[in-house]
Structures are given as C-alpha cells and as structure tokens.
Amino acid sequence: MGILILALIIVASVLVGLLIYFLKKDSIPAAQVSTSTITNNAIEDVEHIFNDEFREELRNRGRLHFEKIIGENAMFLQQDLRLTTSQLNDYMKQEITRTLKNEFSKYEESINNAKQLAVESIEKTQATIDQQRQLMTQQLSDQFSAEKTHMISRFENHMADVVNHYIMTAIGNQIDLSDQLEFILKDLKDNKEAIIEDIKNGA
Amino acid sequence: MAHELDHVRLPLSVITTIDLARVCRELNDLDEFLLQATLRKPGTPMQLPRLSKMLDDTATINKVNLLEDKQRKTLITVLAIAKDKAPRLHISFSAEPSPLFITKISEFIRKNIDQIALMQIGLQPTIAAGCVLRSSNRQFDFSLRKRLRESRPILVDLMGKIQDVSQPVSVKVDVK
Numbered sequence: 001m002g003i004l005i006l007a008l009i010i011v012a013s014v015l016v017g018l019l020i021y022f023l024k025k026d027s028i029p030a031a032q033v034s035t036s037t038i039t040n041n042a043i044e045d046v047e048h049i050f051n052d053e054f055r056e057e058l059r060n061r062g063r064l065h066f067e068k069i070i071g072e073n074a075m076f077l078q079q080d081l082r083l084t085t086s087q088l089n090d091y092m093k094q095e096i097t098r099t100l101k102n103e104f105s106k107y108e109e110s111i112n113n114a115k116q117l118a119v120e121s122i123e124k125t126q127a128t129i130d131q132q133r134q135l136m137t138q139q140l141s142d143q144f145s146a147e148k149t150h151m152i153s154r155f156e157n158h159m160a161d162v163v164n165h166y167i168m169t170a171i172g173n174q175i176d177l178s179d180q181l182e183f184i185l186k187d188l189k190d191n192k193e194a195i196i197e198d199i200k201n202g203a
Numbered sequence: 204m205a206h207e208l209d210h211v212r213l214p215l216s217v218i219t220t221i222d223l224a225r226v227c228r229e230l231n232d233l234d235e236f237l238l239q240a241t242l243r244k245p246g247t248p249m250q251l252p253r254l255s256k257m258l259d260d261t262a263t264i265n266k267v268n269l270l271e272d273k274q275r276k277t278l279i280t281v282l283a284i285a286k287d288k289a290p291r292l293h294i295s296f297s298a299e300p301s302p303l304f305i306t307k308i309s310e311f312i313r314k315n316i317d318q319i320a321l322m323q324i325g326l327q328p329t330i331a332a333g334c335v336l337r338s339s340n341r342q343f344d345f346s347l348r349k350r351l352r353e354s355r356p357i358l359v360d361l362m363g364k365i366q367d368v369s370q371p372v373s374v375k376v377d378v379k
C-alpha cells in the first residue's frame with residue numbers, strides 16, 4: 001500500500017510539474033498575468049483533475065494492481081515454496097538415505113566383523129577339536145597296539161606254560177628211568193668238568 | 204689226609220652216606236668184637252659176626268684183610284675220613300629209581316667224577332624226565348622241565364607263525 005501511494009505521489013508531482021511548465025510557457029506573452037492567479041488555477045485544475053472519483057479510480061486500479069502483484073508473488077512464492085519443499089524433501093530423502101546407508105554399512109560391517117570373529121573362533125575351535133581328535137586317535141591307537149602286544153605276549157607266554165605243563169603232565173611217569181639213563185649219563189658226561197671243578201672248590 | 208683218601212675205594216654197593224655210615228659202624232663193631240676176642244681165654248668158642256655185603260665189598264675193593272688189626276684200623280680211619288670229606292651229590296629223578304639204575308649212575312660218577320663220591324637220591328615228579336644234580340655249590344638241571352623252559356621262545360615263535368598264517372591281527376581305530 002505504501003509503495004502504491006508513493007507511486008501515486010510521484011506521478012502526481014510529475015504531472016504538476018508538467019502543468020506548471022506549460023502554463024509558464026503560454027503565459028510568457030501575457031506577463032501580466034499574475035503568479036498567484038496561475039497558481040490558483042493550477043491548484044484548481046489539480047483539484048479538478050484529481051478529484052475524488054479519479055482518486056478512487058486510482059485507488060481501485062492501484063488496489064487491483066497490487067492484488068495482482070500480490071497474487072503473482074503469492075503464486076511465485078507458492079511455486080518457490082513447493083519447489084523448496086520438493087527440494088527439501090529430496091534433500092531430506094538423500095540425507096536420510098545416505099545416513100541410513102552409512103548406518104547400515106556400519107551395521108553390516110559390524111555384523112561382518114562379528115561374523116568373521118565367530119567364524120575364526122569356530123575355525124579355531126574346529127582346529128583344536130581336530131587336533132585333539134587326532135591326538136586322541138593316536139593315543140588310542142598306541143594304547144590299542146600296546147594292549148594288543150601285551151595280550152599277545154601274555155597269551156603266548158601262558159600258552160607256552162600251558163603247553164609245557166600239558167607235556168609234563170602227559171609224560172608224567174610214563175617214561176621209564178631206564179630209558180632216560182643214556183641221556184642222563186650223557187648230560188653228566190657233558191658237565192663232568194664243571195661238576196669236578198665244583199667238587200674241588202666245594203671241598 | 205687227602206693222600207689217604209686217594210687210595211680208598213668205595214664199592215658200588217655203598218652209594219649213599221647212610222651206606223657208608225652203616226659200613227663204618229659195622230666195621231667198628233667188628234673191630235670191637237675182635238678186640239674182645241683177643242681178651243677171651245684161648246679155646247673159648249666164639250662166632251664171628253656176619254659181615255654185610257657192603258662191608259665185604261668195601262674190604263675186597265680196598266684189598267683189606269679185616270682180620271688183620273692194622274689193616275682194619277687203617278680202613279676204619281680212612282672210612283671215617285671219607286664219611287666226613289667225601290663229596291656228596293644229591294640227584295633227583297622224576298620217579299623212584301631202581302637199584303640197578305642207581306648202581307649205573309653211581310658207577311659212572313665214581314669212574315668219571317670222583318671215586319668216593321656219595322650220592323643222595325631224591326624225587327621230583329615235576330621235572331618230568333631227566334635229573335637234577337646238586338653238588339656242594341651248584342645245581343645242574345638236566346631235566347625236561349628246564350629244556351621245555353629253554354625252548355619256550357621256539358614254541359612262542361612257532362605259535363606266532365601259526366597265528367600269522369591263520370589270521371592276521373589288525374586293529375582299526377575310528378574316532379568320530
């Protein structure tokens with residue numbers, strides 16, 4: 001409103017200036033016309049030109065123009081606001097997306113790290129279990145081998161005792177001493193020197 | 204003393220220490236009888252004690268006239284020494300040996316080892332066959348039991364070979 005009034009005042013001042021100029025130009029020959037008359041006439045003309053209707057018309061036109069400008073500005077402002085809102089939405093979307101991506105990437109990285117740690121731990125555990133299993137397998141194998149050897153040895157020894165006992169029991173008194181005489185004498189003859197030596201030393 | 208033992212002989216009928224002790228005792232009795240006989244009045248009837256085969260064989264093998272006082276005394280002395288100093292061999296058999304068997308063993312020992320060795324016969328059924336001779340310091344095991352024990356590695360080796368041929372032993376370990 002102030003701008004409109006200021007514009008009207010400027011326009012009015014320009015018109016008044018022009019009117020005064022033309023009046024002075026025409027009144028040069030009639031120099032006798034007094035300045036006050038001219039001024040009064042101008043004031044009257046001005047009052048005549050800028051009457052209430054004209055002023056009202058100017059107001060209406062100014063109001064319409066102002067409303068038009070306001071409307072256009074509002075439209076532009078609305079468009080700008082929409083555009084800004086849209087850009088802001090896009091920006092927010094981008095920012096949120098970027099932030100979420102960053103967070104998700106960090107989260108994924110954390111999950112991957114945790115997964116890697118878990119996998120490494122599982123692998124280490126698996127390796128330890130495999131090592132323990134191999135060690136246990138080796139120990140069991142060694143123990144089985146030792147036990148097998150021990151059992152075989154014990155069986156063989158016992159079997160030898162059983163066979164010896166069986167032979168001695170089976171023979172028993174069945175062999176006549178007369179039949180053994182030749183072998184006994186042979187043993188005595190073979191060990192004669194040792195027996196004589198022992199007798200000499202013992203005596 | 205050892206020199207005296209070099210000339211003494213023991214018959215095969217005197218084998219054990221008990222036999223020798225019996226001969227000594229009998230010889231002492233004879234000597235006592237003959238000593239008493241010298242104290243008797245001449246013409247008194249007397250009967251010479253009956254000598255055992257062991258004493259008779261001992262006198263014979265040593266070429267001693269038991270009626271001769273000096274020879275008899277000498278024999279008594281050397282037999283007493285032999286009873287104390289003669290080497291003793293303890294021989295165990297798996298069964299009770301016959302006298303003939305003992306005589307043959309004794310004859311071999313007297314000829315090859317020591318002429319006055321005395322033996323003591325024992326019985327060990329666990330030796331199965333053969334004999335175990337024990338002298339003063341050592342023991343000589345000529346029994347079948349010892350030979351079986353010495354042959355145990357051979358038996359074990361044979362059993363191992365039989366086992367290897369019949370069924371190989373294998374142990375598989377699978378721990379999951």
